[in-house]
Amino acid sequence: MSDAPPMPDDALAEELPADVAALIGVEQYPEQGEFPVEQGYIWTSCSSVENGSSLFWDAEVAASLTDGPIAPPTMLSVWFRPHHWAPGRTEEHLPLKVHFDLKARFGLPEAVMTDNTITFYDPVRPGDLLRTHQVLRSVSGPKTTKLGTGRFWVIDVVYHNQRDELVGVETYTGFGYRRAA
Amino acid sequence: MSDTTTSTPRLLLGDATVGDALPTLAYPVTATTVVLGALAARDWRPMHHDHDFAVNRNGTQDIFMNTPNQAAWFERYVTDWTGPTGRLGHMQFRMKGSVFPGDEMRLDATVRDVRTDDAGCGWVTLDVALTVDGDVKTTCAVRVAVPTTPDDNPWARRGDAWRPDPTA
Numbered sequence: 001m002s003d004a005p006p007m008p009d010d011a012l013a014e015e016l017p018a019d020v021a022a023l024i025g026v027e028q029y030p031e032q033g034e035f036p037v038e039q040g041y042i043w044t045s046c047s048s049v050e051n052g053s054s055l056f057w058d059a060e061v062a063a064s065l066t067d068g069p070i071a072p073p074t075m076l077s078v079w080f081r082p083h084h085w086a087p088g089r090t091e092e093h094l095p096l097k098v099h100f101d102l103k104a105r106f107g108l109p110e111a112v113m114t115d116n117t118i119t120f121y122d123p124v125r126p127g128d129l130l131r132t133h134q135v136l137r138s139v140s141g142p143k144t145t146k147l148g149t150g151r152f153w154v155i156d157v158v159y160h161n162q163r164d165e166l167v168g169v170e171t172y173t174g175f176g177y178r179r180a181a
Numbered sequence: 182m183s184d185t186t187t188s189t190p191r192l193l194l195g196d197a198t199v200g201d202a203l204p205t206l207a208y209p210v211t212a213t214t215v216v217l218g219a220l221a222a223r224d225w226r227p228m229h230h231d232h233d234f235a236v237n238r239n240g241t242q243d244i245f246m247n248t249p250n251q252a253a254w255f256e257r258y259v260t261d262w263t264g265p266t267g268r269l270g271h272m273q274f275r276m277k278g279s280v281f282p283g284d285e286m287r288l289d290a291t292v293r294d295v296r297t298d299d300a301g302c303g304w305v306t307l308d309v310a311l312t313v314d315g316d317v318k319t320t321c322a323v324r325v326a327v328p329t330t331p332d333d334n335p336w337a338r339r340g341d342a343w344r345p346d347p348t349a
Binding site for chain 1: 214217218220221222224225238239240249250252253254256257260264265266268269270271272273274275276334336339343345346
């Protein structure tokens with residue numbers, strides 16, 4: 001929710017600290033999901049948006065179209081959002097860690113996502129255990145929007161299942177900012 | 182509660198024409214809508230459930246719908262139209278404003294493109310808009326595969342037969 005379109009392509013290498021520039025294109029934070037894809041959560045998601053598609057509620061339809069139940073494709077990121085708390089964890093486990101790294105690196109306390117692109121590949125099924133990694137694609141120079149002054153950045157999140165099949169790629173454009181005084 | 186599809190439409194590629202408008206989905210957003218959607222997406226961030234945090238830290242007027250939940254609304258809207266044989270390939274969102282409790286959100290879409298790719302897969306591209314009081318809050322370009330014939334099933338496509346990325 002900015003008043004200026006994101007301009008990730010205008011990243012000026014000379015404005016980027018070397019440590020940030022070195023991360024562009026690098027696979028970071030390979031992770032395994034904390035739990036298998038589960039049917040109950042699929043229904044919870046469908047319920048939250050009143051999605052009555054027979055593909056998710058009728059086992060016969062799912063069997064005929066997709067060889068059994070699948071998750072709504074847009075749930076892709078759901079399977080990677082960590083528990084809010086887990087035993088032994090000493091710090092908050094943040095999803096999209098590269099985004100939070102950039103906020104911290106540039107000292108930008110606030111952030112919003114302005115764009116999100118998702119490409120869907122093989123269906124995700126109950127019982128699947130997904131893994132992911134993140135890739136920083138670009139970081140803009142300083143920008144000022146009605147929210148404040150900060151930077152735009154573009155991050156890919158790549159998802160595979162336990163059979164090493166690509167199931168999806170999400171691309172996020174974030175704007176980290178400091179509110180105007 | 183909104184009207185959900187109780188019949189089972191099976192849209193075929195030949196049923197879609199560039200310029201076609203999809204039926205509007207109107208939905209009154211409440212705090213429950215926002216919180217339920219955030220938790221269904223396992224998004225525990227406070228701006229989606231904590232009014233004080235949203236107002237005093239984020240500077241927004243209230244808690245607001247999160248992106249994954251908006252994606253779920255767009256998916257439901259598109260597949261209400263295609264039926265279960267519709268298979269999402271690609272979605273590109275642009276968030277222009279937030280959706281708050283008290284808003285009536287409206288989803289509308291028009292068909293931008295209808296084509297068959299080199300692998301024989303039928304694709305419809307839709308320009309979907311989420312608006313509140315006429316203001317566009319989110320736009321979403323959706324590329325959805327639909328059957329080219331009654332016997333076709335986009336879900337059966339694997340490997341090179343499934344080419345969801347329009348930029349690839």
